[in-house]
Amino acid sequence: MPRRARTSETPAEPEAAPFEASLARLEAIVGELESGELELEASLSVFEEGVALSRRCAEQLGEARQRIAVLVEKNGELFERPFEGDDAEAGD
Secondary structure, X not given: XXXXXXXXXXXXXXXXXXXXXXXXXXXXXXXXXXXXXXXXXXXXXXXXXXXXXXXXXXXXXXXXXXXXXEEEEEOOEEEEEEOOOOOOXXXX
8 A cells, every 4th residue: 555645744834844843854755755655646745845845944054054153262352253164164
């Protein structure tokens, strides 16, 4: 019997789900798709859900990145500067 496209783990709206819940659901979706047990239509539906969740996770990460400030010490004083990613300390 094919598995259902939507499970009880599926949030009603991806935008309303916390990042961790969205990521957990994405992992579950990958497992469902890799299992090969879904019929074509169910696979497409689950894939579409995964794409929407992936986009929302990317948005949430972008928003979080904008909020991060890195404290930098220069000459004994602390300064705030925007987070620039993994290369942030390379130029210091």
